[in-house]
Amino acid sequence: MTIEPIIRVQSDEFSVDEEVKQLTGEKADIGAVVTFTGICREEGGRLSALELEHYPGMAEAEMTVFAKQAIERFNLQGLLAIHRYGKIDVGKQIVLVAAASRHRQAAFDGANYFMDYLKTNAPFWKKEHAKNSEQSNWVSARDADDHALSKWSKLD
Amino acid sequence: MTIEPIIRVQSDEFSVDEEVKQLTGEKADIGAVVTFTGICREEGGRLSALELEHYPGMAEAEMTVFAKQAIERFNLQGLLAIHRYGKIDVGKQIVLVAAASRHRQAAFDGANYFMDYLKTNAPFWKKEHAKNSEQSNWVSARDADDHALSKWSKLD
Amino acid sequence: MKLVYFAWLRERLNCGEETVELPSNVANVSDLFTWLAKRDELFASVFEHADIIQVAINQKHVQDRSTSLEGANEIALFPPMTGG
Amino acid sequence: MKLVYFAWLRERLNCGEETVELPSNVANVSDLFTWLAKRDELFASVFEHADIIQVAINQKHVQDRSTSLEGANEIALFPPMTGG
Numbered sequence: 001m002t003i004e005p006i007i008r009v010q011s012d013e014f015s016v017d018e019e020v021k022q023l024t025g026e027k028a029d030i031g032a033v034v035t036f037t038g039i040c041r042e043e044g045g046r047l048s049a050l051e052l053e054h055y056p057g058m059a060e061a062e063m064t065v066f067a068k069q070a071i072e073r074f075n076l077q078g079l080l081a082i083h084r085y086g087k088i089d090v091g092k093q094i095v096l097v098a099a100a101s102r103h104r105q106a107a108f109d110g111a112n113y114f115m116d117y118l119k120t121n122a123p124f125w126k127k128e129h130a131k132n133s134e135q136s137n138w139v140s141a142r143d144a145d146d147h148a149l150s151k152w153s154k155l156d
Numbered sequence: 157m158t159i160e161p162i163i164r165v166q167s168d169e170f171s172v173d174e175e176v177k178q179l180t181g182e183k184a185d186i187g188a189v190v191t192f193t194g195i196c197r198e199e200g201g202r203l204s205a206l207e208l209e210h211y212p213g214m215a216e217a218e219m220t221v222f223a224k225q226a227i228e229r230f231n232l233q234g235l236l237a238i239h240r241y242g243k244i245d246v247g248k249q250i251v252l253v254a255a256a257s258r259h260r261q262a263a264f265d266g267a268n269y270f271m272d273y274l275k276t277n278a279p280f281w282k283k284e285h286a287k288n289s290e291q292s293n294w295v296s297a298r299d300a301d302d303h304a305l306s307k308w309s310k311l312d
Numbered sequence: 313m314k315l316v317y318f319a320w321l322r323e324r325l326n327c328g329e330e331t332v333e334l335p336s337n338v339a340n341v342s343d344l345f346t347w348l349a350k351r352d353e354l355f356a357s358v359f360e361h362a363d364i365i366q367v368a369i370n371q372k373h374v375q376d377r378s379t380s381l382e383g384a385n386e387i388a389l390f391p392p393m394t395g396g
Numbered sequence: 397m398k399l400v401y402f403a404w405l406r407e408r409l410n411c412g413e414e415t416v417e418l419p420s421n422v423a424n425v426s427d428l429f430t431w432l433a434k435r436d437e438l439f440a441s442v443f444e445h446a447d448i449i450q451v452a453i454n455q456k457h458v459q460d461r462s463t464s465l466e467g468a469n470e471i472a473l474f475p476p477m478t479g480g
Binding site: 016017024029031032033037039041042043044090102104105115148 | 247
């Protein structure tokens, strides 16, 4: 049986409990669920919010393709990813990745791998809104993130 | 400021959302939360439930000592662990580990490391209850789990 | 041909999408960059950063600048992605 | 001296905890195992697995079988742990 990932791009907030319920459903052979939640940091008081722009259509399609690869690679029982767009205040959730598997390491690896992908290869762009000013600026891509993704190819 | 772990051993179920809220509190410099939830598998229809026995007092004390080490080692902003005891039916949660950090890899590593510890060094014992019979038997320790913990010492 | 722009390209060009008629000598991604850079001063100032600008054709990433534009209905131009 | 047993040790011995008076020649963990194995047939059958039985003194793990029992109020005996 092929396991289909659950992928959503939305402006609304989400509940991890509700999403994990969706992910695991009635499957009785899941022993491990790992979730990653990305949250808007204040960066030492510098920021008031992030603004997320995305490429509608392509974002969902690319995430789905990559999620299917992750399911196959780590033999996951399920993979769910939700990425928000629009203005996201400090302390609010930006992204959720949840991976389900029989044993724990696959769920850790699946969620970690998908996050590395999202950071570098999913068509989303972040803009920072400064606290106490009208200033905003686009976040540059981090070399560290490209490096994080490349670690997985060593294992192939 | 020293960050104190949140450790509980209880028979009641838990809500990941509620626990993560406890963990992150009002801290505005958390960018990543990774949770691991361990769930009772049916093992291909063989099991109806697990029964968890623990060493009261020692379990909480040992988990707290190790959680403090994990916070220091991975520079975590928070670490929470809940381990249930008593009879746990197929599909129900057994354990929750949640790690919070500024950047994502520390949260992944902190939660993964703490799980490896729990599997091999926290005073809990699992008994399997068979489906459609009165049979039950104690689970043996897996070499794979000892091996999983030893991988972290290579990084020291 | 639809061109779409994201993030700082969209803001600098003050344009989210536009429909263009490409000259017949614009055959691949590299040609497109050259053509865009010559449109006016604003485009020139944006496409002098061509080396970091990324491309998707019909919503699929394209790394190779020699990729043909044949069959392209929608070409997206954007900076390195910063999601997650 | 309180002795506590967990998991299959508790079940096989049909005892969760007991208070014992240790003879003065039982000075370390190894001595304790020897003494327990000689108590009766039931204890003998359990403590023939001494190599996999683990020990905590005053709720702290003890790996070394030569560890002294001095100051011990509570000694726990149990199989390898299988939590998580």
